[in-house]
Amino acid sequence: MNHRLIIALPLAAVLALPALAQTTSSSQDQSQPAATQQAQSSSTDSSTGNATGKAPLAAPSREGFWGRVNPFARKKYVQRQTEPIRDRVNELDELTSANSKQIKDVDSRATAGIKLASDKANEADQHAIDAGNKATAAQQSAQQVTSRVQNVETVVSNIDQYKASNQTEIRFRSGQTVLSKDAKDALDQMATSVKGQRGYIFEVQGFSSGKGQTAITTSQKMAESVVRYLVLTHDIPVYRIYLVGMGNAPVASDDASKTKRINGGRVEISLLKNDLEQLSSNGSAPAMSTDQAQQPK
Numbered sequence: 001m002n003h004r005l006i007i008a009l010p011l012a013a014v015l016a017l018p019a020l021a022q023t024t025s026s027s028q029d030q031s032q033p034a035a036t037q038q039a040q041s042s043s044t045d046s047s048t049g050n051a052t053g054k055a056p057l058a059a060p061s062r063e064g065f066w067g068r069v070n071p072f073a074r075k076k077y078v079q080r081q082t083e084p085i086r087d088r089v090n091e092l093d094e095l096t097s098a099n100s101k102q103i104k105d106v107d108s109r110a111t112a113g114i115k116l117a118s119d120k121a122n123e124a125d126q127h128a129i130d131a132g133n134k135a136t137a138a139q140q141s142a143q144q145v146t147s148r149v150q151n152v153e154t155v156v157s158n159i160d161q162y163k164a165s166n167q168t169e170i171r172f173r174s175g176q177t178v179l180s181k182d183a184k185d186a187l188d189q190m191a192t193s194v195k196g197q198r199g200y201i202f203e204v205q206g207f208s209s210g211k212g213q214t215a216i217t218t219s220q221k222m223a224e225s226v227v228r229y230l231v232l233t234h235d236i237p238v239y240r241i242y243l244v245g246m247g248n249a250p251v252a253s254d255d256a257s258k259t260k261r262i263n264g265g266r267v268e269i270s271l272l273k274n275d276l277e278q279l280s281s282n283g284s285a286p287a288m289s290t291d292q293a294q295q296p297k
Contacts, residue, residue, distance in 0.1 A: 168187075
C-alpha cells in the first residue's frame with residue numbers, strides 16, 4: 001500500500017503540471033492585452049519625442065510555459081528577438097549620418113557666407129581707401145588751382161609794374177657811335193640772361209654832351225647802335241626795347257641836391273622785369289614733371 005502511494009504521488013504531480021501551465025498561460029493571456037494596451041498608449045504618447053518617430057520597442061512576448069522555463073534558446077528564436085533591435089540600430093545609424101551631412105552642409109554654407117562677407121568688407125574698405133585718396137588728390141588739386149589763381153591775379157594786377165633787374169652803362173668818345181669790344185661783352189652778358197624768358201623790357205637811354213638838337217641827335221644815334229646790336233645779334237624783339245635820346249640832360253648824382261653834366265657820350269641800358277616770368281615758371285613746373293612721368297622707364 002505504501003509503495004503504491006509513493007508511486008501515485010509523483011504521477012499526480014506530473015499530471016498536474018500541464019493544468020497548472022495552462023492556468024498560468026490563461027492568466028497571462030488575460031493580463032497581456034491590458035499590458036499591451038498600456039504599452040501602446042504609452043508608446044503613442046512618447047512616439048512624438050523619438051528621433052525616428054516610431055514607437056519604442058515592446059518587451060518580448062512569452063511563448064507559453066516552456067518559453068519561460070526553457071533554458072536553451074534556439075538560434076531562430078534569438079534572431080527573432082534581436083531583429084527589431086538591429087533595425088532600430090540601423091535606423092539610428094542612418095539618422096546620425098543624415099544629421100552629420102546636414103551639419104556639414106550648414107557649416108560649409110556658413111563658412112562660404114563668412115568668406116563672402118569678409119570679401120565684401122575688404123572690397124568696401126578698398127573703395128573707401130580709393131575714395132579717400134581721390135578726395136585728397138582733389139583737395140590738393142583745388143589748393144594748387146587756388147594758389148595758381150591767386151598768382152595770376154597778382155601778376156595781372158602788377159602786369160605793368162616793372163622792376164629793375166640789371167643795369168649797365170656804355171661809354172662813347174665824343175662824336176663816336178660805334179660799340180667797343182667791352183661794350184659788346186657787356187651787352188652779350190645782359191642779353192644772354194633773358195634768353196627764352198618773358199615779361200622783360202630793355203630801357204635804353206642815350207646821353208650826349210653839347211647843346212640843343214645836336215646833342216639829342218647824337219644821343220639818339222648812340223642808343224640806336226645799342227638797340228641794333230641787341231636785335232641783330234641776340235634776336236631781342238624790337239617791342240621789348242624802349243629807346244630815348246636824352247641829349248645833354250643832367251644826370252642825377254649821389255647827392256640828390258646836385259646834378260652833373262657829362263663829357264662825351266654814354267648809353268644806360270636797364271633790364272626791367274615784371275611777375276609774368278615767375279608765373280610762367282610756376283606753370284611750367286607741373287607740366288615738366290608730367291612729361292617726365294610719361295617718359296618710358
